[in-house]
Amino acid sequence: GYPVIVAESDGEILGYGGYGNFRFGEGYKHTVEHSIHIKSSYRRKGVGRAILKELIAIATKEGRHVMVGGIDSGNEGSIKLHEELGFRESARMEEVALKGGELLTLVLMQKILK
Numbered sequence: 001g002y003p004v005i006v007a008e009s010d011g012e013i014l015g016y017g018g019y020g021n022f023r024f025g026e027g028y029k030h031t032v033e034h035s036i037h038i039k040s041s042y043r044r045k046g047v048g049r050a051i052l053k054e055l056i057a058i059a060t061k062e063g064r065h066v067m068v069g070g071i072d073s074g075n076e077g078s079i080k081l082h083e084e085l086g087f088r089e090s091a092r093m094e095e096v097a098l099k100g101g102e103l104l105t106l107v108l109m110q111k112i113l114k
Contacts, residue, residue: 002018002019002020002032003019003055003058004017004018005017005018005054005055007038007042007047007050007051013039014038014039014042014047015037015038015039015042015047015048016037016051017034017035017036017037018035018055019033019035019055019059020032020033021033022066030063030065031065031066031067031068032059032064032066032067033067033068033069033070034067034069035070036052036055036069044077048078049081049085052082052085053085056111056113059113060114065112065113066110066111066113067087067110067111068090068108068109069082069108069109069110070093070106070107070109071109072097072099072104072105072106072107073092073104073106073107074104079109082111083109085111086111087109087110087111088109088110088111089107089109090109090110091107091108092105092106092107092108093105093106093108
């Protein structure tokens with residue numbers, strides 16, 4: 001299975017993250033795509049950083065080669081966090097997600113782990 005990390009304090013879930021297949025097929029088995037969700041009142045408090053660092057450590061230990069994350073282009077905090085942890089932007093995909101009736105641009109960021 002794939003890891004899921006849950007951050008909690010006094011029984012309250014602050015956020016969670018995990019990763020899974022990037023694409024199906026033997027050729028992609030060394031690449032994973034992660035997703036992290038943090039409760040709005042706990043953003044910019046280190047919760048996302050802690051979860052992402054743990055996911056990177058697990059993926060590296062498992063022998064994964066690349067970690068990919070897809071981030072809403074308007075989420076500047078997450079983009080900055082990913083850059084600080086060694087991710088770089090590899091693509092922008094316009095209008096591929098719909099949230100609250102608005103089409104979003106997805107920024108794909110990647111980190112080569114080894």
